[in-house]
Amino acid sequence: MTRPAAALREAVQINCHIADARHAQDLSLCTFLLQMREFHRWERGLPLNAPLVRSEIGAWIARREALWADLEAREFAALPLGDGRAPGEPFGVEAVNALLAPQGLVYGAGWESARRPAFFLAELIELRPIAAEGLVVQVCGREWARGLFAPPAALAGDTVVLRRESMARWLWEKFEVFGLKRADGPFKAVARAYDLESDFLAGLPRMLDEQAETLILHEIGEHRAGRRLGPAWGEIRLALDDRRSELLLRAVRDQIADLGTTLPALIERGDAVSLHFWFAGYDGLRKQLFPGLAEAYRAWCEGDGAAALQQACAAGACHFEDLAAQVLELHLVHGSAASRPIAALLASPQAVCGP
Incomplete structure (x- = not known):
């Protein structure tokens, strides 16, 4: 070295x-x-x-x-x-x-x-x-x-x-938080798959190797989303004048990346552990924008063969691509004055992917 x-x-x-x-x-x-x-x-x-x-x-x-x-x-x-x-x-x-x-x-x-x-x-x-x-x-x-x-x-x-x-350090942080309550949920399924509760350090190398591929899939989705959204998307992020709107805009792009690339690939592979891993991080604004995706995950856990997840991915991808198109249109029409209408759109009920 x-x-x-x-x-x-x-x-x-x-x-x-x-x-x-x-x-x-x-x-x-x-x-x-x-x-x-x-x-x-x-x-x-x-x-x-x-x-x-x-x-x-x-x-x-x-x-x-x-x-x-x-x-x-x-x-x-x-x-x-x-x-x-x-x-x-x-x-x-x-x-x-x-x-x-x-x-x-x-x-x-x-x-x-x-x-x-x-x-x-x-x-x-x-x-x-x-x-x-x-x-x-x-x-x-x-x-x-x-x-x-x-x-x-x-x-x-x-x-x-x-x-x-x-x-590795990010995964340890997640495990420490999980260890406070040991609650049922997606991270508990990940911990069981890698036997983390017995010996985190022993399970870490395999988890790093396997879940690095999940992170790479997300970045591939980001790359594809970036090509579709174009350079104007970055200009919009820089122009927004409040932190929450910036985070919402980022969450929209994350949804496009994962619903269009990451989750469909994991479903196609039948990669159950990586699906649990992905949903262990599905929280915050992303979950607020698409609460129905968590319901589809629960249906998958209950044995529906990923039918609800596939349907949710297709519906969600269409919804967030349409929302992104609306954001880009506001930027085109309002130029430097677009920050306020974009913030209002992202905070509105129509930004949420409903049933």
């Missing part, structure tokens, strides 16, 4: 801190605390299941918030690439990776949401083409620098970035 030069690692980590300083407040308190606990484990090199001392976490958060206060106004740092080369631009991902890939390293600098950058520096495990989609899957291993926002998978242009270490 290639260890990155200290100067490069430090520069990327500084950029991670600057991004966190500007955007950590976007999170709810519960999400913030969960992510900070896991970030603390990563920074200290602790095992996923290492017990944490509340007083230590509290002191660490206080120090981190003081660091953020010092860094918030700073510009993102250029990246020292060594050998007398000119420093790399913080968002010059292609140019930086052209130099790092032969060293077995990968750099990421994208936008986790319309306004929130996410940087990382990691081991490059594999580049895997998906020829039929014109995509490449970039599989990342050990992370040498990262921020609080560490999405396990993301679409960056024509590259699906899969961050296995971040995915």
Whole structure:
């Protein structure tokens, strides 16, 4: 495993801190605390299941918030690439990776949401083409620098970035939350399939391998949705002036990706565990926009042979593609003044896919 030069690692980590300083407040308190606990484990090199001392976490958060206060106004740092080369631009991902890939390293600098950058520096495990989609899957291993926002998978242009270490930590967070009540539901089915309650770490490698494919399917769906929606969709996200509307717009695209690609593929494969896994994350605004999908999942669990799920996917895909078309039409008609009517549409009852 290639260890990155200290100067490069430090520069990327500084950029991670600057991004966190500007955007950590976007999170709810519960999400913030969960992510900070896991970030603390990563920074200290602790095992996923290492017990944490509340007083230590509290002191660490206080120090981190003081660091953020010092860094918030700073510009993102250029990246020292060594050998007398000119420093790399913080968002010059292609140019930086052209130099790092032969060293077995990968750099990421994208936008986790319309306004929130996410940087990382990691081991490059594999580049895997998906020829039929014109995509490449970039599989990342050990992370040498990262921020609080560490999405396990993301679409960056024509590259699906899969961050296995971040995915492992994300799965551990889900298991910790599940462990508070051990409630019946989709995650309990996932825990049973991988025997997580007996030994989470023993079941983790197989879960990573299998459910990484579910995440990749979603990103393929995102890529297909992006081609249909066009560049105007990104312009709309940037123009929206309230966080909830931005999240609703993101949820609409997620619905198009999953109802059109992810779920139909899992149903066709008969992949029961991955269907449970997908529904374990079906919550929040996505569930509010399409509550009937959870009912179809229950019918599948009760043995209907996925008939209700197939029907729900077809109906939901049509509904959300039509809703997206309405959003794009409002953008076309109202231009820079479209934010308010789009927000009103997304918050209206007609945005919800009903029976």
